[in-house]
Amino acid sequence: MALSDFGSAARNEAGIAAILPILKERFGDIFHASAAMRETHAHTTTYIPSQIPDGVLFARSTADVQEAVRICATHRVPLIPFGTGSSLEGHVNAPAGGISIDTSSMNRVLAVNAQDLDCTVEPGVTREALNTYLRDTGLFFPIDPGANASLGGMAATRASGTNAVRYGTMRENVIALEAVMADGEVVRTAQRARKSSAGYDLTRLLIGSEGTLGIITGLTLKLQGIPEAISGGVCPFPSVEAACDAVILTIQSGIPVARIELVNALQMRALKTYSKLDYPETPCLFLEFHGSPASVAEQAERFGEIAEEFGGGPFLWTVDAEERAKLWKARHDAYWASLTLRPGAKGLSTDVCVPISRLAECIRETEADIEQAGLIAPIVGHVGDGNFHTLVLIDTDDPSDILKAENFVARLNERALRMDGTCTGEHGIGQGKMKFLEAELGHGVAVMRAVKHALDPLNIMNPGKILLPRGV
Template sequence: MALSDLRRVPRNEEGVGIVLGVLKQRFGERFQTGQSIREQHAHTTTYIPNQAPDGVVFPENSEEVQEVVRLCAEHRVPVIAYGTGTSLEGHVNAPGGGISLDTSRMNRILAVHAEDLDCIVEPGVTREALNAHLRDTGLFFPIDPGANASLGGMAATRASGTNAVRYGTMRENVLALTAVLADGSFISTGRRAKKSSAGYDLTRLIVGSEGTLGIITSLTLKLYGIPQAISGGVCPFPSIEKACEAVIATIQMGIPVARIELVNALQMRGMKTYSKLDYPESPCLFVEFHGSDGGVAEQAEMFGEIAAEYGGGPFQWTKVAEERAKLWKARHDAYWSALTLRPGAKSLSTDTCVPISRLAECIAETQADIDEMKLIAPIVGHVGDGNFHVMVLMDPADPREIEQTEKFVSRLNMRAIAMDGTCTGEHGIGQGKMGFIEHELGHSVDVMRAIKSTLDPKGILNPGKIF
């Protein structure tokens, strides 16, 4: 499916009219229908066309979510859950119109159980807000996609980020959740126990379902102790292949890296301009280690020796928190720094993930495609788990550029699948990758459709996504 030809979902004009009237009367100023706010709630940080909802409602608790969903179910009107709008594959678009359910006012931290290393939060709490709240407890929540995303949205898209190589993704760090289903009923998928074998794993069914099976109203999350010591730094390499080979060797030797991130030479050029970094304009690895004072120093030295074997270095590392913060701020700002490489362009940010043994080969072939197609497309990646991103800068008004970009993305996704990888390591399917999920999962997609039709027979929860 071409991104430039997104399919529409049939509209129910009569039902939409009724729902708009009821919500306006019920929620007053917490229900908005202005064009600007509706377009903001179909916002995507990529070039996928904007498909706005008919209205935006701001519930403040799970009972109000139930109320909205029941009303929409009665009149067959779509409901699209919205966190902070930082998703990349058109997840919050409304191809059939309907109601955007903005969870930003559901932003309470309901409980912190420091002794059990867990907490309970509402879906509108952002990752930065949670960690600010936890600071005095000596605990933190490690999942960190580049944006300050909401935790409900992070669970819905099964997000990960730079710490995933050590701490896992949202899939591993959500113990339980509550959600409102398509008929307005309320479910709780588990307790706070660290493990359970009681029935189907509904938590992980909802995590990653992109708002198509239920609307998350609370999350029970794992927490971790803030490390005693942290060291980290940047190491340049002569080529992407050598950098990837060093990553593979580091992982295979069992060095417990917390973060190991790749940027190619083009991305580093953008970082030098935007974030004022002073490193060589070459492929680089950003690396971080967590542990004791002696442990992080030993791990940094061992990594430096491995890097040198592959032509890398010097590895400049530090324990100084301010210096490390500057590095990771630059890494998290990679999206914005990439935009400086072609001012005025729009971006298409895509990601794939392959077995780590195929990583160097996959990135090398991807770079060859970029060169052949003459694209401006920096590469960054959470390469410790085989996941990397390509951000193509393009003119969305130029049909030739759109065609070239979509051809490139298709080749990238199919290459990853052919290498026994996935077309998306963390962005999700949404609208943008609907054309590839059946290539990757085959008849398993029919099982997904059956689950969707059972839990949402009227098709009102985020329709037109995944398949």
């Protein structure tokens, strides 16, 4: 297969027809080919049309994944890993058909090493399930993308979320991975040591690879101690620029903020209606601080002083767990709140990330673009690391509406790249952002293509994602 074919996705009808009875005979009632089951494994959470697989295997073990990979490789049939289906760029679609490998039954916490602050889990464990399991240990896993995603899927898409400004992304929090590669062999990328200089960094190669190089079957993760105290609250600002300037000074001042989230005025209007929040309809920052009782009070007070310098405030903060939970539930419900701004519409969710010094400029230009295009698109952001999201509300039955939204997303990505940013801070490339990857990384995409060719020469691992066919 030529390098130029990587990114293309042509159906192998003969191979698909051959493997369906083989998989059914081998796996019995954990293999399904009904239309209903297949449809649930290609649903997408945005407007990207579903592309349905030809069968679904509910793998129970690494050995099941290995056997399925070897059968599919023999007949050159694609495999598409599936966690919870919460990704946003068409990652679970099957453009060339093939077999969806559902890892939700691989949901065991295999080991918790409390003294070492790490754990080992199967890929189907969700982040909420892991933190429930860890509750009595005094430890927690901090990566919170909002959705109750599977940890295997979070590693595959290099997820992050609201806690990333303090705790990092999945890239920083995965110590080692186990994965089944395209030849059916199992690779363990590292031991449990916190650092290593042993050879290529295979762990980071697989993190963010979106199932295009191998299927993750195990993860060793860093854990954190549950903070002794947490303070948090909401602070209004007169403008997005003022809020972003406060963020920059907060980070530069070394205040160890755990979460610092921006919602623009339109998003706050939606939250007020949906979540019954009693805050001004202006840009606001949601914040949280972790530490001792004295330190979280000091951090909150210091931030309040910074906010006042930029015309913000008052910063209303609390250490009450119930009040904080209400605030963060409202923030996590931003997607559903946004849908109330245009009843009947669906959301096209997209994200970019820029250096925080360019954040205010990028958001200001984006808001002006939204207004000029006549779109309804609220903005939220993990602004401590320069990442923000827009949710463009569109009528998916109106091609002109879709085109208008797609043109806006293209301009947004180009704007972020012009400001030395990235076309995606955490959603990943999938199908939705393939055409922007080349503009961002140039010849780096050719290197990715060469890696893909070397590790998956038959192009069976989640084809049609990340890499466009050459010349497109």
